[in-house]
Amino acid sequence: MTAATLRAEGVGVVIGGRALVEDVSLEVATGEVVALVGPNGAGKSTLLRTFYRALRPTSGRVLLDGDDVWQLTGRQLARRLAAVLQEAPGEFELTVYDVVAMGRSPYKRAFQGDDAADLRIVTDALAALDVAGLAQAPFDRLSGGEKQRVLIARALAQQTGTMVLDEPTNHLDLRHQLDALHLVRRLGVTAIVALHDLNLAAAFCDRICVLDAGRLVAAGPPTEVLTADLLTEVYQVDAEVNVHPRTGIPQISVVPDPEHRRKGAA
Numbered sequence: 001m002t003a004a005t006l007r008a009e010g011v012g013v014v015i016g017g018r019a020l021v022e023d024v025s026l027e028v029a030t031g032e033v034v035a036l037v038g039p040n041g042a043g044k045s046t047l048l049r050t051f052y053r054a055l056r057p058t059s060g061r062v063l064l065d066g067d068d069v070w071q072l073t074g075r076q077l078a079r080r081l082a083a084v085l086q087e088a089p090g091e092f093e094l095t096v097y098d099v100v101a102m103g104r105s106p107y108k109r110a111f112q113g114d115d116a117a118d119l120r121i122v123t124d125a126l127a128a129l130d131v132a133g134l135a136q137a138p139f140d141r142l143s144g145g146e147k148q149r150v151l152i153a154r155a156l157a158q159q160t161g162t163m164v165l166d167e168p169t170n171h172l173d174l175r176h177q178l179d180a181l182h183l184v185r186r187l188g189v190t191a192i193v194a195l196h197d198l199n200l201a202a203a204f205c206d207r208i209c210v211l212d213a214g215r216l217v218a219a220g221p222p223t224e225v226l227t228a229d230l231l232t233e234v235y236q237v238d239a240e241v242n243v244h245p246r247t248g249i250p251q252i253s254v255v256p257d258p259e260h261r262r263k264g265a266a
């Protein structure tokens with residue numbers, strides 16, 4: 001599970017005659033954590049789907065340590081790259097333990113059971129995401145945030161060097177948002193993470209890539225990318241970018257339009 005380099009070369013996705021992603025080239029260096037941000041519908045999930053091979057790009061290619069992901073078998077890819085998705089399709093009837101144990105399947109033959117090493121890996125992953133107490137609970141009954149943590153635990157149990165995460169902090173409370181991103185950093189894996197929270201992106205990610213209407217419009221360290229002008233252009237908001245007094249990390253605050261501010265606010 002050594003960290004790899006993930007590269008998109010001129011990736012384009014056209015569906016139903018519409019370009020959802022256009023000519024995106026980016027590289028996530030070994031061990032780097034890159035945020036993918038942009039408005040709803042910008043194409044973040046679509047681009048990430050091409051990375052974990054759920055969608056074949058119409059043009060361009062995706063390379064993992066130089067290997068085109070479409071040249072690998074599903075199993076080979078699953079040993080090298082784990083994906084944490086927004087929605088978990090059809091995990092009904094499974095316990096939390098079972099869902100996390102699915103992370104071990106790329107290493108097994110059909111019907112091969114879990115051995116002691118698998119048990120330890122799954123148990124560690126459950127503990128790392130603070131879901132050990134839910135191990136025997138049915139996955140379907142969990143809250144959105146608990147489900148999300150279980151799916152991150154599954155990716156962890158997969159022991160890959162690269163992770164693709166699509167809004168993994170969406171349903172999480174503040175503590176668990178920080179824990180999830182601390183964990184990704186601590187693992188030392190190569191990671192690309194779609195995030196809505198620009199402050200989290202600035203705090204945890206080495207670089208930020210901004211997608212707008214399917215195109216990559218900015219990429220670079222948070223201090224270079226997160227400017228008031230960019231936020232206005234991409235998100236159509238009036239925003240202030242300050243430097244956090246304790247961390248030196250850029251801090252974004254959105255300024256509500258004057259007519260909608262609460263009574264008494266300046």
Ligand code: ADP
Pocket residue numbers: 015016020038039040041042043044045046047
């Ligand atoms: P984001 O993750 O940035 O919010 P998505 O990648 O989910 O954006 O979607 C980008 C655009 O592509 C949206 O307008 C969405 O409706 C459209 N889209 C996504 N998947 C499909 C699909 N399979 N067929 C047609 N349109 C799609």
Ligand code: MG
Pocket residue numbers: 044045046166
């Ligand atoms: Mg999305």
